[in-house]
Amino acid sequence: MQLLxxxxxxxxxxxxxxxPFRLLYLISDGLSLLLYYIIGYRKKVVYSNxxxxxxNKTEKELKLIQKKFYKHLCDMFLEMAKTMTISEKELKKRFKVLNPEEFQRLESLNKSVLLMYGHYASWEWSVVLQNYINFKGFGVYKKLANKYFDKLVRDIRSKYNTQLISTKETISVxxxxxxxxxxxxxxxxxDQSPRxxxxxxxxxxxxxxTPCFTGAERLAKKLDLTIAYLKVNKVKRGHYEAEIITLSENPKDFKxxxxxxxxxREVEKQIYEAPEYYFWTHKRWKHNRETT
Structure with a gap:
C-alpha cells in the first residue's frame, strides 16, 4: 500500500x-478554498488556537487571519513540491539571506552551531542555506511512516547537500x-509540542x-555549541527573507x-506581526499543566 x-x-x-509560479499559485488559491470551505481541514483547531x-482580536479579525493562513498553508505545500525541480539560482532569488556574513563570523569561532527555527513563513526553502556555509549542514526531521515518501522528503530537503537526520539520530550524530x-x-x-x-x-x-522542546539548548550547553535563530519573513507571495540572529556564543553562561x-520570544514577535504565517493546524497548546 505504501508503494501504491x-x-x-x-x-x-x-x-x-x-x-510556472503564476499557475502554481492559481492552483494554490483553488486548493485553499477547497480546504477552507469544503473540506474544513482542521478549521476548529486553527480557530481555537x-x-x-x-x-484581543475580534471574531471578524480572527476569521480573516484564518483565511489568510489557509492560503499560506497551500502555498507552502506547493512550494515544497516546487523544490523538486527549482533551480538554485531561482531559489536563492526567492529565499534571500540578509546577513550571510553572520554565518561566516560564527564559523570563524570554530564551534559548531545549532540553528533554531520556528514553524513560521517558510522552513522548506531554507534548504538553500547550505550555499552560504562552509560547515556541513544537518537538518533534524521527524521520520515519515511511509518509507517511499520519507525518502522523497529526504531527497528534496537534501538537494543542496544538507543531510537530514531523524530525531532519534540527532544526539549521536x-x-x-x-x-x-x-x-x-x-x-x-x-516550537511544537513535545511528548x-x-x-x-x-x-x-x-x-x-505549555511544554517546550529544550533539546537544542541542552545540546548546546553540553557540547559548548553556538546557538542561533533563523528568522524568516514572508515578503510577498513566493518570496522570503531570512536573518541569522545569534542567541549565544557561550550557552553555558545562561541559566x-x-x-x-x-x-x-523571537518566534512570538513574528507571530504578533503577521499571525497568518504561523503553522496553526497543530494542537500546540493541547496540554494543561494543572490536568497532567
Whole structure:
C-alpha cells in the first residue's frame, strides 16, 4: 500500500513542480478554498488556537487571519513540491539571506552551531542555506511512516547537500561530529509540542504555559555549541527573507531554559506581526499543566 500511494502521488507532485509560479499559485488559491470551505481541514483547531493566543482580536479579525493562513498553508505545500525541480539560482532569488556574513563570523569561532527555527513563513526553502556555509549542514526531521515518501522528503530537503537526520539520530550524530572534530550547523524546528514527561519544561509561549522542546539548548550547553535563530519573513507571495540572529556564543553562561525562552520570544514577535504565517493546524497548546 505504501508503494501504491507513492506511485499514485509522485507524478502529481512532479507535475506541480514544473509549473510556472503564476499557475502554481492559481492552483494554490483553488486548493485553499477547497480546504477552507469544503473540506474544513482542521478549521476548529486553527480557530481555537488563534482565539486562545490572540484574545484581543475580534471574531471578524480572527476569521480573516484564518483565511489568510489557509492560503499560506497551500502555498507552502506547493512550494515544497516546487523544490523538486527549482533551480538554485531561482531559489536563492526567492529565499534571500540578509546577513550571510553572520554565518561566516560564527564559523570563524570554530564551534559548531545549532540553528533554531520556528514553524513560521517558510522552513522548506531554507534548504538553500547550505550555499552560504562552509560547515556541513544537518537538518533534524521527524521520520515519515511511509518509507517511499520519507525518502522523497529526504531527497528534496537534501538537494543542496544538507543531510537530514531523524530525531532519534540527532544526539549521536552531533556527538560523533564533535568527537571527530567535524564542525557543523544543525537546524532544529523547536516550537511544537513535545511528548509529556515528568521532566518536561513548562515555558510560556504566546502567553500560555505549555511544554517546550529544550533539546537544542541542552545540546548546546553540553557540547559548548553556538546557538542561533533563523528568522524568516514572508515578503510577498513566493518570496522570503531570512536573518541569522545569534542567541549565544557561550550557552553555558545562561541559566537553564533561558535560551529556550529567548528562542520562543523571537518566534512570538513574528507571530504578533503577521499571525497568518504561523503553522496553526497543530494542537500546540493541547496540554494543561494543572490536568497532567
Amino acid at each position: 500511494a507513492y506511485i499514485l502521488v509522485y507524478p502529481l507532485l512532479w507535475m506541480v513542480s514544473i509549473l 488563534l482565539k486562545l493566543v490572540l484574545p 552531533i556527538n560523533q561530529n564533535e568527537i571527530e572534530g567535524n564542525k557543523s550547523i544543525t537546524a532544529f524546528l523547536s 509529556l514527561t515528568k521532566e518536561v519544561y513548562w515555558g510560556t509561549f504566546m502567553g500560555i504555559e 537553564d531554559y533561558e535560551l529556550t525562552d529567548l528562542f520562543l
